[in-house]
Amino acid sequence: MNLATRMIVTLTSIGLISGSFLAIVGQVTKERIIFNKKHEIEMAALKVVPGASNVKMIYEERDFAIFEDRDETGNLIGYALQAAGTGFQDKISLGVGVSPDLNTVLSLIIIDQKETPGLGAKITDEISFLQYWKNRDCSKSLILRKPPVDNPNSLAPNEVNAITGATISSQAVLNIVNEAIKKARQLQAEGKLSERH
């Protein structure tokens, strides 16, 4: 065999063998990877509305989805809004639980973020950020409390704590939440959120 054919034969066979190997690995892991992604968002949707036992997606668009949260007896106890927007470094994806009338934020969870470790990444931290998002009045836009206070009770009903040194990340989360609630309200006015039980 001359050199050229040998080169072609070797590279082709290596490519074919690797390709078939990868096809198998891809097949085996594909379903689980899709399941993981879906599961993560659904778990977040369940968690942000306390007492919810099942969720169902009722609306979806790019970077925005609405889930219905129902309790064991099937009563609608809130909506979970999944939304994403620009953070300090990259997209922040979060889930926020709201009451059925869309006037109260029940709680917040961060699904995905790439903020600065030790500063902006604290948006995922329960003690320094998320705990101040419980039961906020969002009938008007939420606003940021700066500098932050220690006791959640000393915040006004429509205020949430900023993180010291990470105002941009805190503000980004706030904007995403406000925007998501506005969108949900619009959809509700158009009658796209089912009120059936």
Added chain:
Amino acid sequence: MAEKTRKQEFFKGLWGENPITRQLLGLCSVLAVSNAVINGLAMGLAVTFVLIFSSLIVSLIRKIVPNQVRIASFIVIIATFVTIADRTLAAYFPHLSKAMGPYVPLIVVNCIILGRAEAFASKNKVSRSVIDALGMSGGYFLTILLMGLIRELLGNRTILGYPILGKWFSPWVVMLLPPGAFIMLGLIIAISNVIDFKIKERQKRV
């Protein structure tokens, strides 16, 4: 140069030819994902897996592959194992996969792996290549783990998420950021140089 014993072949990767502190190869991933112990562990394991299997295959086919296409063949082999590692992590350890972001796919261009394939596995017997790969990945693993331990402890007061230092210690946020990685790596290399120098001095006197 006399042929090394298998034991020497293994230990050179841990110290004498440690890929990070001596050869300064594959630093990108070491700097980027050593901000927590768990990330360092996962990255170390992923590199170990890829390095051992690509060295094995490269050594197996070293006599079949024509010299002109060897680099291309090596890269295809390495990329195959990296993709397997990446998909497996994404399927079974989604949290780790997320924390490491693009750095698992980037193992393809990690110089340690192509470097060992080209400099060692393509010229040596299979058993020797695997021992060399084990030593090299061991050296990588230990160094990235050490970086992760120090950076997580000083930057976040924790190790593997468990609080170690009390409230009295104010975390050095810089340790979690890129500058902290460069500072730590510089110190580790400097310290290992000093130790190496002392060892050589002693050997000279004997």
